Amino acid sequence: MDDADDIVKEFLVESYENLDRLDRELITLEKNPKDCEILGSIFRTIHTIKGTSGFLAFDKLGAVAHVGESLLGRLRDGQLTLDGEITTGLLAMVDVVRQMLASIETSGGEGERDDSALISRLTRLQRASEAPGQSGGKSEGKNSEPVELKAAAAGAGASSQGISGPMISPAIGSVTPCPGRISDAEPHTAQEAKPDDPAAPPETVVEQAAVDIAETQRGQQAARGQSASDSTIRLDVSLLDQLMNLVGELVLARNQILQFANSTEESSLLAASQRLNLITTELQEGVMKTRMQPIGNIWSKFPRTVRDLALDCGKQVRVEMEGKETELDKTLIEAIKDPLTHLVRNSVDHGIERPEVRQAAGKDPEGCLSLRAFHEGGQVNIEISDDGAGLDQERIRNKAVQRGLVTADQAGRMSDREIVNLVFLPGFSTAEKVTNVSGRGVGMDVVKTHIEKIGGTVDLQSKPGQGVLVRMKIPLTLAIIPALIVTSVGQRYAIPQVNLLELVGLDGEQAGRGIESIRGAPVYRLRGRLLPLVYLKSALLTGEGSRKDLGSEAAAGPETATTAATGAAISATISVQAAGPGRINIVVLEADGRQFGLVVDEINDTEEIVVKPLGKHLKNISVYAGATIMGDGKVALILDVLGLAQRARILVEGREHTHGEGAQAAAPGVSGKQKLVLFTGRAGTRMAVPLDLLARLENIPGPQVERSGNQWVTQYRGQILPLIRISHALEERRYLPPEDVLTLPTMGMLQVLVLEHEHQSFGLVVNEILDIVESTLEPRSPATRAGVLHSSVIADRVTELLDVPALLRAGEAYEPTIRTQYSVTSTKAEA
Amino acid sequence: MTNARQFCTFYLDHLLFGVESQKIQEVVTYIELRPVPLAPPVVSGLMNLRGQVVVALELRRQLELPERPPNMTPVCLVVRASAGTVCLLADEVGNVVEVEEQTFEPSPETLSPRLRSVILGVHKLEDQLMHVLDTDQACEIQGVGQGASSGA
Numbered sequence: 001m002d003d004a005d006d007i008v009k010e011f012l013v014e015s016y017e018n019l020d021r022l023d024r025e026l027i028t029l030e031k032n033p034k035d036c037e038i039l040g041s042i043f044r045t046i047h048t049i050k051g052t053s054g055f056l057a058f059d060k061l062g063a064v065a066h067v068g069e070s071l072l073g074r075l076r077d078g079q080l081t082l083d084g085e086i087t088t089g090l091l092a093m094v095d096v097v098r099q100m101l102a103s104i105e106t107s108g109g110e111g112e113r114d115d116s117a118l119i120s121r122l123t124r125l126q127r128a129s130e131a132p133g134q135s136g137g138k139s140e141g142k143n144s145e146p147v148e149l150k151a152a153a154a155g156a157g158a159s160s161q162g163i164s165g166p167m168i169s170p171a172i173g174s175v176t177p178c179p180g181r182i183s184d185a186e187p188h189t190a191q192e193a194k195p196d197d198p199a200a201p202p203e204t205v206v207e208q209a210a211v212d213i214a215e216t217q218r219g220q221q222a223a224r225g226q227s228a229s230d231s232t233i234r235l236d237v238s239l240l241d242q243l244m245n246l247v248g249e250l251v252l253a254r255n256q257i258l259q260f261a262n263s264t265e266e267s268s269l270l271a272a273s274q275r276l277n278l279i280t281t282e283l284q285e286g287v288m289k290t291r292m293q294p295i296g297n298i299w300s301k302f303p304r305t306v307r308d309l310a311l312d313c314g315k316q317v318r319v320e321m322e323g324k325e326t327e328l329d330k331t332l333i334e335a336i337k338d339p340l341t342h343l344v345r346n347s348v349d350h351g352i353e354r355p356e357v358r359q360a361a362g363k364d365p366e367g368c369l370s371l372r373a374f375h376e377g378g379q380v381n382i383e384i385s386d387d388g389a390g391l392d393q394e395r396i397r398n399k400a401v402q403r404g405l406v407t408a409d410q411a412g413r414m415s416d417r418e419i420v421n422l423v424f425l426p427g428f429s430t431a432e433k434v435t436n437v438s439g440r441g442v443g444m445d446v447v448k449t450h451i452e453k454i455g456g457t458v459d460l461q462s463k464p465g466q467g468v469l470v471r472m473k474i475p476l477t478l479a480i481i482p483a484l485i486v487t488s489v490g491q492r493y494a495i496p497q498v499n500l501l502e503l504v505g506l507d508g509e510q511a512g513r514g515i516e517s518i519r520g521a522p523v524y525r526l527r528g529r530l531l532p533l534v535y536l537k538s539a540l541l542t543g544e545g546s547r548k549d550l551g552s553e554a555a556a557g558p559e560t561a562t563t564a565a566t567g568a569a570i571s572a573t574i575s576v577q578a579a580g581p582g583r584i585n586i587v588v589l590e591a592d593g594r595q596f597g598l599v600v601d602e603i604n605d606t607e608e609i610v611v612k613p614l615g616k617h618l619k620n621i622s623v624y625a626g627a628t629i630m631g632d633g634k635v636a637l638i639l640d641v642l643g644l645a646q647r648a649r650i651l652v653e654g655r656e657h658t659h660g661e662g663a664q665a666a667a668p669g670v671s672g673k674q675k676l677v678l679f680t681g682r683a684g685t686r687m688a689v690p691l692d693l694l695a696r697l698e699n700i701p702g703p704q705v706e707r708s709g710n711q712w713v714t715q716y717r718g719q720i721l722p723l724i725r726i727s728h729a730l731e732e733r734r735y736l737p738p739e740d741v742l743t744l745p746t747m748g749m750l751q752v753l754v755l756e757h758e759h760q761s762f763g764l765v766v767n768e769i770l771d772i773v774e775s776t777l778e779p780r781s782p783a784t785r786a787g788v789l790h791s792s793v794i795a796d797r798v799t800e801l802l803d804v805p806a807l808l809r810a811g812e813a814y815e816p817t818i819r820t821q822y823s824v825t826s827t828k829a830e831a
Numbered sequence: 832m833t834n835a836r837q838f839c840t841f842y843l844d845h846l847l848f849g850v851e852s853q854k855i856q857e858v859v860t861y862i863e864l865r866p867v868p869l870a871p872p873v874v875s876g877l878m879n880l881r882g883q884v885v886v887a888l889e890l891r892r893q894l895e896l897p898e899r900p901p902n903m904t905p906v907c908l909v910v911r912a913s914a915g916t917v918c919l920l921a922d923e924v925g926n927v928v929e930v931e932e933q934t935f936e937p938s939p940e941t942l943s944p945r946l947r948s949v950i951l952g953v954h955k956l957e958d959q960l961m962h963v964l965d966t967d968q969a970c971e972i973q974g975v976g977q978g979a980s981s982g983a
Contacts, residue, residue, distance in 0.1 A: 249882050491866065540868035612884040614877075615915050617972050621869050627877055627884040635865035635877040635884055 011052050012105050013234075018045045019101075020300060022094050026087055027303040033075075033082035042090075043072045049097060060110045061100045067122040068093040074126055088311075089125050091304065092118060237330065240290050247280075247287045248480060248610035254280040255607065255631035284480065284608075288329070295373045295382070296324030298337045302344050306369060309348045316355050316366040317348050323373035328380045328476055335454045336382070336474060339447040343384045343470050344369065346444075351388035351468050361465065363387065379456075379498065380476060385469040391462040393419045400425070413774050420462045424448040452642065455498060455625075483609045483638065485630070486587060487602035488536040492636040494609050494628055495587060499641040501595065503603055504586040513717065514584065516695045516754075518772075524586060524597050528692065531588065533597045534648040540623065591645040598644070607631070611638060623647055676794065676801070677753060678770040681726040686799040687788075691772060693804055695754045695761060702748045714763065716754075723752065723763040724807060757804050764807070771795070836932075838954070840925030840961060841908060844896045847925065849954065849961040856909040856916065858924055871972050878918050880909065887918040893969055895945040912970035919969060928961070930954045935963075 022045050029038050050065035068090060074080040096118055103111040254276055261273035303319050310317040352358075352367030359365050372383040397411045400422045406414070414422075423444045451458045456474040475481070475498055483494040484503075504526065506514040515524055515533065522533040586597040609628040618624065622643030630636050675691035698716075705714050705723065712723040752763040773795050780790045789803045838849035839858075864876030864887050875887045887907065891899050899905060905920040937952045951963040 252882060491868075614884070615886045615917070617874060617886045617888070617914065617917075618867060618870055621867070623869060624867075627865075629879050629882060629884065633879055634863070635879050637865070637867065637877075 023304040030087045039076045071126045259631040291330045292327035294325045320370040326373035339450045347386040351386040380474045382472045387467040390464045485604040486600040494638045499589045501588040506584040531597045535599045591642040679766040680768045693755045695756045698752045699749045725765040841921040842923045847961045854966045859907045913967045914970045917970040
């Protein structure tokens with residue numbers, strides 16, 4: 001019984017593979033109906049299924065395959081030319097066969113089913129060709145085939161009783177190559193030869209087959225006549241997984257030995273450990289490779305999917321593939337299968353227009369769906385693009401606002417690219433209406449979630465009238481990853497290198513001054529861009545207090561800033577300041593397209609780590625991606641950069657907004673807009689300075705203001721900060737009595753913008769700080785007084801944009817500051 | 832005879848507990864654990880069990896017993912529960928005892944509700960009562976939702 005089960009199992013595995021190939025081949029054939037080689041291959045596949053199902057007494061399966069085969073035979077003999085209808089019929093047959101196989105797999109039998117409709121359909125297609133003429137020899141052939149089938153079945157039945165198990169499977173296989181190979185030349189001879197000799201002893205068949213074992217067992221490749229067949233074997237995936245785990249352990253042991261060897265003087269041990277190192281690395285690569293599969297494996301289903309869907313929608317779609325051979329880990333292949341299918345369906349369903357619409361728009365009536373895959377930077381990039389209508393940005397914008405996903409204000413400020421990526425927001429997709437109107441979006445959030453779960457990213461670009469491009473970046477493998485090891489509060493954490501952009505170290509004075517705060521959020525100015533900072537130790541503060549602490553820390557900034565006096569922030573402030581005097585290490589990370597700096601105590605090294613899953617107890621802590629065992633045998637946690645970013649943002653709501661702006665301010669011209677700090681001067685006149693120049697906002701108590709010459713100054717972070725009163729710096733000061741210029745405030749708080757320009761900092765004393773806005777600075781009108789660049793309408797009010805360099809000159813403020821930074825580009829993991 | 836079952840016993844705050852011996856994978860001496868910030872308090876940390884990363888739960892906290900005195904080194908009971916392999920921290924390991932079904936009684940009403948939810952009942956041993964630990968329950972984290980919210 002077991003033997004029989006094995007045979008069925010083998011038959012199923014082989015047939016599934018063959019069917020997948022069949023789908024592909026039929027589509028290819030439809031485009032090129034005269035391709036004899038493909039036709040021959042299809043014919044052989046169906047014939048194998050028919051023959052084997054006969055052996056195994058799956059009569060219904062045999063019957064379906066039989067009509068299919070007859071139809072194919074006609075095609076191959078050139079009596080019939082493949083057209084859309086026949087292709088559809090044959091594909092339907094493939095589906096039915098697949099259903100039956102599935103049923104055999106689950107229940108052991110074909111199940112109760114009636115395929116007469118399909119059979120008569122296929123027969124009708126066959127007759128369509130017969131009608132115009134000859135039928136004689138053909139119908140004879142048809143008659144002979146069932147006989148042959150029964151004979152073969154009988155033969156197999158007899159043999160399976162007489163001969164031991166292992167010998168049977170070649171016997172089954174033997175049906176494949178014999179008729180297959182012969183039939184290329186003379187099919188009917190081959191088929192008729194058998195019924196001629198129905199009593200042939202089964203042994204003969206087996207002997208014949210034994211000769212062919214080598215080829216037949218290697219399955220369909222032999223049948224296809226590819227020489228590669230000799231060099232491939234089929235393996236159980238669980239064996240590969242086990243090997244992978246063992247290699248993982250080996251990598252750990254290797255790391256431990258390396259660490260140990262490096263601390264001794266023993267040269268022979270060093271040499272041996274280096275050799276071990278090399279071999280392990282190679283072994284690891286080798287085992288990884290066994291798990292690699294070409295992405296073509298999942299793509300191969302798409303032509304069929306697209307064809308069916310296009311037919312349903314009345315569209316014409318051509319599929320183009322590039323980089324089919326791009327390989328990635330098997331588990332990842334599985335993981336991206338559904339998202340990819342979804343995107344492909346979306347493109348055909350909603351992206352590509354109907355032929356008449358396309359023609360009206362001056363495009364080729366046949367739409368093109370293109371799939372592209374390639375390796376880049378240790379990741380696999382997959383692009384799915386169509387040349388359809390693209391997304392309707394206005395509608396997405398409106399819908400997103402309507403659904404409360406973004407405020408109208410936010411939406412107004414978003415770039416086109418940000419707008420189209422709104423379709424990935426959960427909640428955007430669920431509503432039926434949105435789908436109908438915008439055309440897309442069902443389950444896009446699911447796509448995004450799936451891709452992000454495996455450490456990938458997804459991005460969407462749309463050009464109205466030209467189509468949509470979805471780009472995914474997927475890691476090559478999940479099991480062993482290069483990571484940066486950092487220390488925080490004496491504990492090590494691993495940060496996947498994929499997320500790592502660069503390392504920035506601030507020493508001594510820089511450490512004190514480098515970190516600034518905007519509206520309470522700590523930021524670092526990285527090459528002119530504001531980088532929001534997250535303190536790892538605060539982000540990982542446990543318990544109920546963490547929210548409060550982190551929130552107020554963010555408000556307080558690393559050092560005493562505007563609201564630090566609240567006192568609630570004590571613990572967080574202390575912890576942050578502890579790092580202050582020494583060196584500040586910033587790990588610049590990217591998550592979900594946004595950059596942020598993670599401040600850690602120490603940056604250790606890069607290392608290849610083996611990702612171990614966290615048990616279910618800890619899975620819901622989104623900050624961790626897993627755990628790993630370090631060279632010294634201790635456990636380290638792997639940080640989930642996305643989760644960390646989310647946590648830090650969730651904790652300080654409303655901050656993300658500012659961050660986004662900060663990040664964008666660094667790239668002016670993207671949207672043609674500029675971020676500005678709005679404030680009022682004397683008499684409530686509205687003014688603005690570019691946010692780029694703003695270091696921080698401070699409240700300085702009046703009594704802390706001192707005088708130096710003609711200048712107001714204050715002691716600020718160990719330096720003397722010149723203060724310029726906006727009311728005096730501008731021309732109007734000439735109307736002020738001189739004593740007012742010099743009189744120091746004795747009470748109250750001054751609102752001060754600490755600005756930096758060309759390494760000079762100074763404080764601008766303003767009446768009231770209003771807001772941070774983004775504006776195109778249109779329309780403009782020329783300045784009416786010195787110190788003002790121009791006036792324009794910002795937030796519905798006429799606002800003067802200040803000329804900061806001019807103000808500096810006017811205030812004669814000069815204070816040199818040294819600001820340098822260095823960055824270490826992430827070094828490659830030492831294997 | 833057929834009802835005899837083997838239990839591995841251990842102590843927590845002077846109370847005797849027992850776990851079915853088949854559920855125990857091994858007992859290992861305490862090694863330094865890797866604390867997990869943001870984890871629920873019952874999670875003491877992560878342990879490297881011969882290359883496998885195993886979560887260690889503090890049974891005293893799990894059972895809402897008083898904290899272990901700082902000078903006492905716990906032992907690690909590695910158990911196979913529905914949640915996977917979990918290490919439970921106890922004060923001290925006892926013996927392997929064989930008990931008959933007859934000595935079993937459901938947990939008395941007077942026990943603390945938390946304790947009652949984690950033990951199946953008690954076996955009346957000659958000189959002491961042995962609390963039978965429900966390993967699956969003991970390896971669950973109460974209100975995992977809390978963990979989620981703190982991790983979110």
